[in-house]
Amino acid sequence: MKGLLTILRRSPRAAFGVGLLAALLLLALLAPLLTPYSPTSQAFGTWLKPGGEHLLGTTALGQDIWSQLVYGARLTLLIGFTAGLVATAIGTALGLSAAYFGGRTDEAINVLINVFLVLPGLPLLIIASAFLRGGGVWSIILVIALTGWAWGARVLRSQALALRNRDFVQAAIVSGERPARIIFAEMLPNLAGLIAAGFFSTALYAVLSEAALAFLGMGDVSQVTWGTMMYWAQARGALLQGAWWWVAAPGLCIALLGTAFALVNFGIDEVTNPRVIHEARATRVLRRNRAAPQAEPALEPPQPLLAIRHLSAGYVTPQGPVRAVRDVTLSVAPGEFLGLAGESGCGKSTLAFAATRLLDAPGVVFDGEARLAGQDLLALNPAELRRVRWKDYSLVFQASMNILNPVLRIREQVYDAMQAHGVQDRGRLEARARELFALVGIREDYLNAYPHQLSGGMKQRVVIAIALALEPKLVVMDEPTTALDVVVQRQILQEIDAVRKRLGISIVFITHDLSLLVEMSDRIAIMYAGEVVEEAPAHELYAQPKHPYTRRLMGAFPPLEGPRERREGIPGRPPSLAQDIPYCPFFERCPNHLPGTCDVFKPARVEVTSGHSVACFLHSPAVKEEAYAAD
Amino acid sequence: MPYLLRKFLILLLTLWVAVTLNFILPRLVPGDPVGAMIARYQGKLDPSAVDALKLAYGLNDQGGLLGQYFAYLGKLLRGDFGRSIGQFPTPVSEIIAQAAPWTIGLIGVCTVLAVVLGSALGLYSAWRRGQPLADALPPLALFLNSMPYFWFALLLLYLLAFKSSVFPLSGGLDPFLTPHSPTWWVSLLRHATLPALTIIVTSAGGWLITMRNNVMGVMSEDYIAFARAKGLSEGRILNRYVLRNALLPSFTAFGMALGFVVGGSILTETVFSYPGLGLQLYNAVTNLDYPLMQAIFLYIALAVLIANFVVDALYALLDPRVRDGKAA
Numbered sequence: 001m002k003g004l005l006t007i008l009r010r011s012p013r014a015a016f017g018v019g020l021l022a023a024l025l026l027l028a029l030l031a032p033l034l035t036p037y038s039p040t041s042q043a044f045g046t047w048l049k050p051g052g053e054h055l056l057g058t059t060a061l062g063q064d065i066w067s068q069l070v071y072g073a074r075l076t077l078l079i080g081f082t083a084g085l086v087a088t089a090i091g092t093a094l095g096l097s098a099a100y101f102g103g104r105t106d107e108a109i110n111v112l113i114n115v116f117l118v119l120p121g122l123p124l125l126i127i128a129s130a131f132l133r134g135g136g137v138w139s140i141i142l143v144i145a146l147t148g149w150a151w152g153a154r155v156l157r158s159q160a161l162a163l164r165n166r167d168f169v170q171a172a173i174v175s176g177e178r179p180a181r182i183i184f185a186e187m188l189p190n191l192a193g194l195i196a197a198g199f200f201s202t203a204l205y206a207v208l209s210e211a212a213l214a215f216l217g218m219g220d221v222s223q224v225t226w227g228t229m230m231y232w233a234q235a236r237g238a239l240l241q242g243a244w245w246w247v248a249a250p251g252l253c254i255a256l257l258g259t260a261f262a263l264v265n266f267g268i269d270e271v272t273n274p275r276v277i278h279e280a281r282a283t284r285v286l287r288r289n290r291a292a293p294q295a296e297p298a299l300e301p302p303q304p305l306l307a308i309r310h311l312s313a314g315y316v317t318p319q320g321p322v323r324a325v326r327d328v329t330l331s332v333a334p335g336e337f338l339g340l341a342g343e344s345g346c347g348k349s350t351l352a353f354a355a356t357r358l359l360d361a362p363g364v365v366f367d368g369e370a371r372l373a374g375q376d377l378l379a380l381n382p383a384e385l386r387r388v389r390w391k392d393y394s395l396v397f398q399a400s401m402n403i404l405n406p407v408l409r410i411r412e413q414v415y416d417a418m419q420a421h422g423v424q425d426r427g428r429l430e431a432r433a434r435e436l437f438a439l440v441g442i443r444e445d446y447l448n449a450y451p452h453q454l455s456g457g458m459k460q461r462v463v464i465a466i467a468l469a470l471e472p473k474l475v476v477m478d479e480p481t482t483a484l485d486v487v488v489q490r491q492i493l494q495e496i497d498a499v500r501k502r503l504g505i506s507i508v509f510i511t512h513d514l515s516l517l518v519e520m521s522d523r524i525a526i527m528y529a530g531e532v533v534e535e536a537p538a539h540e541l542y543a544q545p546k547h548p549y550t551r552r553l554m555g556a557f558p559p560l561e562g563p564r565e566r567r568e569g570i571p572g573r574p575p576s577l578a579q580d581i582p583y584c585p586f587f588e589r590c591p592n593h594l595p596g597t598c599d600v601f602k603p604a605r606v607e608v609t610s611g612h613s614v615a616c617f618l619h620s621p622a623v624k625e626e627a628y629a630a631d
Numbered sequence: 632m633p634y635l636l637r638k639f640l641i642l643l644l645t646l647w648v649a650v651t652l653n654f655i656l657p658r659l660v661p662g663d664p665v666g667a668m669i670a671r672y673q674g675k676l677d678p679s680a681v682d683a684l685k686l687a688y689g690l691n692d693q694g695g696l697l698g699q700y701f702a703y704l705g706k707l708l709r710g711d712f713g714r715s716i717g718q719f720p721t722p723v724s725e726i727i728a729q730a731a732p733w734t735i736g737l738i739g740v741c742t743v744l745a746v747v748l749g750s751a752l753g754l755y756s757a758w759r760r761g762q763p764l765a766d767a768l769p770p771l772a773l774f775l776n777s778m779p780y781f782w783f784a785l786l787l788l789y790l791l792a793f794k795s796s797v798f799p800l801s802g803g804l805d806p807f808l809t810p811h812s813p814t815w816w817v818s819l820l821r822h823a824t825l826p827a828l829t830i831i832v833t834s835a836g837g838w839l840i841t842m843r844n845n846v847m848g849v850m851s852e853d854y855i856a857f858a859r860a861k862g863l864s865e866g867r868i869l870n871r872y873v874l875r876n877a878l879l880p881s882f883t884a885f886g887m888a889l890g891f892v893v894g895g896s897i898l899t900e901t902v903f904s905y906p907g908l909g910l911q912l913y914n915a916v917t918n919l920d921y922p923l924m925q926a927i928f929l930y931i932a933l934a935v936l937i938a939n940f941v942v943d944a945l946y947a948l949l950d951p952r953v954r955d956g957k958a959a
């Protein structure tokens with residue numbers, strides 16, 4: 001019930017569909033109130049035109065067409081709903097049992113589904129009803145359901161199969177729960193949207209099939225449905241008499257009913273299947289008018305390659321904005337290796353994407369700026385952005401199986417990054433591709449492969465290779481090595497580092513692995529709940545972590561030397577990023593917190609020793625003024 | 632199992648199911664179909680037609696049901712579908728051979744046009760999401776797709792043939808024309824226009840929705856985000872990344888939709904008296920011409936299955952994963 005309301009609220013299309021459906025249902029229910037005449041009475045003049053006593057005129061036999069329409073809604077809807085229900089029940093039962101029992105049962109059901117999918121439905125229906133003539137409405141319903149269940153079963157089976165492999169169902173199976181309980185209590189509720197969608201599509205199929213059968217004169221044409229109305233209109237030559245409304249009205253009703261079913265379906269899909277769409281529009285930037293950049297204090301030389309200033313970014317959700325990046329100021333010098341660490345969900349990826357203008361909707365930049373070599377990325381238009389992307393900076397995405405286009409060869413995907421930025425010569429492309437593959441340690445023949453032929457780790461290396469293709473000034477790597485084993489990981493990082501030193505490119509490296517960062521980075525920034533809470537040269541951060549969070553983080557990871565034992569994690573959870581946090585975000589978990597201070601004021605990040613800044617009252621009394629209010 | 636072999640086995644199995652249904656259905660009828668037919672024709676039936684009928688249904692066979700079944704299979708394999716009752720003594724296969732080109736021509740051309748048109752609009756509607764026209768398309772498509780085929784056909788007939796005689800009222804050709812002469816072609820096209828319009832308008836909406844869903848699904852994949860990050864041109868992303876991937880699921884949908892389109896075309900032909908299989912099927916049903924009816928059903932099933940198989944083969948060509956047997 002609650003799910004239904006959400007769907008109606010979020011999808012105007014579904015709401016319109018439900019409204020339409022309700023109107024047609026009311027038509028059927030309130031038929032006696034809507035017309036004084038019986039639909040079968042032949043008491044009136046024949047071929048009367050619409051208007052006056054008879055809203056839609058009368059038939060060749062002198063029946064009132066409006067009465068037929070409203071009473072006809074009853075049987076039409078009954079057939080649609082019942083056949084839809086029966087077909088959905090069959091489809092659900094078969095789809096779920098296939099997924100639950102697996103093995104041979106699944107195989108058999110799958111073949112059955114495939115057979116019924118391709119058997120041409122209507123011709124089969126016609127033949128079947130020609131033989132079952134005279135069986136009345138119920139035989140029609142049955143035949144429609146028997147020819148229409150396969151589509152729903154197919155979709156349901158594949159979804160249920162996916163569901164079966166999910167943890168909670170697996171857990172239930174292992175704990176020895178009965179199949180019926182697992183199917184009904186664990187799997188069914190998760191498939192409700194899909195089952196509803198299946199119902200509405202088969203109901204549509206049923207209504208259209210009934211109309212078609214009735215129109216061909218099969219089924220019981222003495223009953224009043226929208227289908228039989230059109231049969232009689234055609235049989236009596238309504239169009240030749242110019243009584244087009246006799247044909248038009250019932251057909252329009254069927255089309256509207258079908259549209260209502262389809263709209264509800266559309267809405268269910270829109271809401272239960274929300275998608276992040278990667279589209280052409282660059283990240284939305286909602287900056288308020290600020291003072292001109294010159295008003296900012298002059299940057300001391302050497303000028304940073306990437307300067308992120310007061311950047312706030314996050315996501316616009318129906319429950320309100322989520323501020324995943326909060327007033328972050330950070331810079332990366334040319335040739336520098338900057339490490340970025342922090343717990344999962346603290347906003348590292350959001351920062352990386354927002355600063356490079358790659359954050360897709362619902363992501364937005366609320367405020368701030370990100371300058372690459374002096375150029376404000378957040379002010380570029382899409383065409384300008386396309387030119388600087390990959391040429392000036394590249395981004396290695398967080399581990400993902402679907403990062404490469406499954407239908408193109410690897411070679412084409414390595415080439416096209418270079419081709420998009422002016423490298424056209426085949427020989428150069430090929431030489432560069434081979435060079436890159438050697439660099440990340442993949443055999444060159446994999447250039448000919450398709451992505452599914454590569455392992456996860458190989459895909460990651462391909463992506464790293466593509467990121468280095470144009471030797472951009474800045475490479476942002478979001479956990480680029482998580483799918484690799486430790487040995488390969490080090491090896492690749494050393495290669496990347498060698499390239500960095502050789503070409504003088506800068507790298508922003510995001511990871512959970514603090515010990516790795518300490519080893520590789522020049523500087524490290526620690527993020528917590530959307531903020532950078534500490535930033536320092538790597539060796540100094542390692543030797544003297546100042547922020548209590550950094551200290552705990554160091555403690556949670558094994559030391560560089562010595563036994564690799566697991567330390568205890570940090571108890572507690574970070575605050576929700578959907579709320580304002582006008583105090584130290586860490587105070588609830590902080591062992592050193594100062595009551596009356598840390599939970600009332602927000603510490604500002606200040607440089608406590610050269611190049612080492614931290615936001616904590618233990619180290620500086622500076623209070624940060626809240627720069628933003630909720631937009 | 633190799634992908635195509637599996638598909639072929641399913642084709643054979645489906646064909647067998649269709650053939651068997653064809654055998655079982657007449658035997659489910661209360662009473663016997665031959666009796667019903669004789670009653671219907673009220674003695675006007677040629678006595679040799681009655682014999683032919685009994686022969687067709689194996690009713691004069693002494694063997695049991697199984698024996699009848701195998702006799703029936705044997706006849707099918709020999710291509711012997713018996714003789715039509717309504718048009719006695721024309722062999723059923725002759726009627727089909729004469730009607731089939733009309734239907735295949737009409738449905739084939741219209742389906743291709745509808746798929747291309749619908750998919751193009753669906754791609755546009757997803758790609759340009761948020762623009763008024765692109766957002767108005769899906770509800771319109773849902774409406775067009777929900778119209779009963781024959782209803783839309785009737786309206787077209789009324790408006791464009793009856794009220795204003797832009798197009799002919801019925802038939803497939805004007806009589807007495809030299810085949811393949813220019814006037815013959817014009818006449819052919821004029822007669823085909825309204826049926827074609829019906830099929831295209833009512834089925835393109837379905838393709839639009841399918842394609843739109845596919846494109847939206849693809850546009851939420853990481854490889855699209857990555858392609859954008861690479862700074863690829865819009866044209867390249869659209870062609871090589873979005874379209875190539877979004878077309879694939881359309882192929883699976885194609886097979887399922889084909890049966891539906893064929894069904895709709897039967898009704899369309901009836902409305903326009905277009906001389907194809909649909910009209911023959913309709914006549915066979917109204918005349919209780921069971922042999923013709925069953926043969927047409929088998930023929931349609933076979934055609935749909937073969938079309939499906941061709942599409943499956945194309946699918947394998949386009950998707951490297953299927954070629955390697957990694958996905959269904």
Ligand SMILES: Nc1ncnc2c1ncn2[C@@H]1O[C@H](COP(=O)(O)OP(=O)(O)OP(=O)(O)O)[C@@H](O)[C@H]1O
Pocket residue numbers: 315316317322324342343344345346347348349350351362363398577
């Ligand atoms: N589309 C979204 N809508 C709403 N909130 C989101 C969305 N995507 C991410 N978030 C929220 O933004 C916060 C930051 O996410 P982000 O992906 O940047 O974390 P992260 O630091 O990269 O984590 P991880 O180490 O797990 O990759 C999280 O709390 C997450 O819940």
Ligand code: SF4
Pocket residue numbers: 547548549584585586587588590591592593594598603615616617618
């Ligand atoms: S400001 Fe207070 S609560 Fe926050 S980290 Fe420092 S000591 Fe802990």
Ligand SMILES: [Mg+2]
Pocket residue numbers: 348349350398478
């Ligand atoms: Mg992340």
